[in-house]
Amino acid sequence: MQKNDFNEKLTMLRQIIKNHHTEGLLLTKQCNINWLTHARSFVGLATEGACFQILITLEKVILISNTIESERLATEELFQIADDIHWETYVWYGETKKVNSRYIIDTQCETDLYQCRTRLSDTDIRLLRELSIKTARIVEQKCHEMKKGMTEFAIAGEVSKTLWEQGIEPVTLLIACDERIAKYRHPLPTSHVLNNYAMIAVNARKHGLFASVTRFVSIGEPSIDLKKKFHALAAVEFSFIKETKAGNSLGNIIKKAIQTYQDIGFSEQWNFHHQGGITGFMARECKPWITSDELVQNNQAFSWNPSIVGAKIEDTILVNNNKTEILTYTGEFKYVEYNDSGNVIKIPDILIIPH
Known part of the structure; x- marks a missing residue:
């Protein structure tokens, strides 16, 4: 992963946030997280959803994962940007972070994300x-x-x-x-x-x-x-x-x-x-x-x-x-x-x- 590529894509995502008049965008699908990070966001090969989520706001990037995944992600998958993102970890038997009504989920702006993903950097x-x-x-x-x-x-x-x-x-x-x-x-x-x-x-x-x-x-x-x-x-x-x-x-x-x-x-x-x-x-x-x-x-x-x-x-x-x-x-x-x-x-x- 190259930081400049990550930052350029963050700029694109923040423009989507502004266009939708919301405060944040939660990425949940592998294709979207892979596009942003080039990380392995799966545990099972055939899954569509990622094994963690990324919340983008106009000020922060917050990675949300359970305790099973967090250390591997930090040391093997996202180590190049680990210092640039905030980490929120929950125990495996707990609930994931509830989506604030002020945020949108990637499935709600798929058309915008499709345009981003299909124009390769x-x-x-x-x-x-x-x-x-x-x-x-x-x-x-x-x-x-x-x-x-x-x-x-x-x-x-x-x-x-x-x-x-x-x-x-x-x-x-x-x-x-x-x-x-x-x-x-x-x-x-x-x-x-x-x-x-x-x-x-x-x-x-x-x-x-x-x-x-x-x-x-x-x-x-x-x-x-x-x-x-x-x-x-x-x-x-x-x-x-x-x-x-x-x-x-x-x-x-x-x-x-x-x-x-x-x-x-x-x-x-x-x-x-x-x-x-x-x-x-x-x-x-x-x-x-x-x-x-x-x-x-x-x-x-x-x-x-x-x-x-x-x-x-x-x-x-x-x-x-x-x-x-x-x-x-x-x-x-x-x-x-x-x-x-x-x-x-x-x-x-x-x-x-x-x-």
Whole structure:
């Protein structure tokens, strides 16, 4: 955590307090506390609420936690700003601080906080770049190491182990092999054994930020049908990346993608799964539809995830200085190349490894 980043975000929060004509703002959700502090605000990975709260007033920052969390937070998570905040601790069997009617809770001003979270700071961007490339390399490494006979549980264990070794939290981990890929869009890992090809899809988190990556690997030459689907799907992903430019509406991006699905002969496939959207301090801050008039802005991150039954492509990208950067591109995988006005965009293909 950098103090200047923390202080800049405090200024934004205090402006929200002023705009709402209130005396304070209580942050309770992980996404909001993570945005402000880059701390690990969870105990259980799957929780939405944080394990502590932060009350912002025009004069103070007050951290409210029970005795279970307070020492860890002070020494491991928030030590860089520990001297700048006031601490209120209560015993684990006691009640949390009652919210004064003069304060608002983050759930009451979500629109304002959404605007803050989805415009990434310089520090956020640096951390997201680091997370994205590390996550992509880990997923791709595990694709290269895949062996026939591995169970989906074993693959999930290998991916999780290596992510955790880098301090990266595997918040969502979808693993499927062979026929299960076509059967389910959200395939949780099972004891199913890898025979021909596999998918690894992960929403990974560090410093509160999310990177999303999906990669496919085939042991031996993939079927003609799978190749066809993947090359068709690459055209949809290219549409998403090409259209994700500052000033374009999210609705227009979705419309162009749907048109591409139709052009490649898979006109109904977009119906069966959302197409992704803005990312950052949530795996998906929004999942836009054709009616969305929200405009793409600089310093926003996106994870689009188009899919056709049995195939999916997913990367994390950043719109910065009116350019689009694929943060999860490593240059170490197999790609399909597209040209966007002289700019070569590489879309991940199926990695083929020998039997």
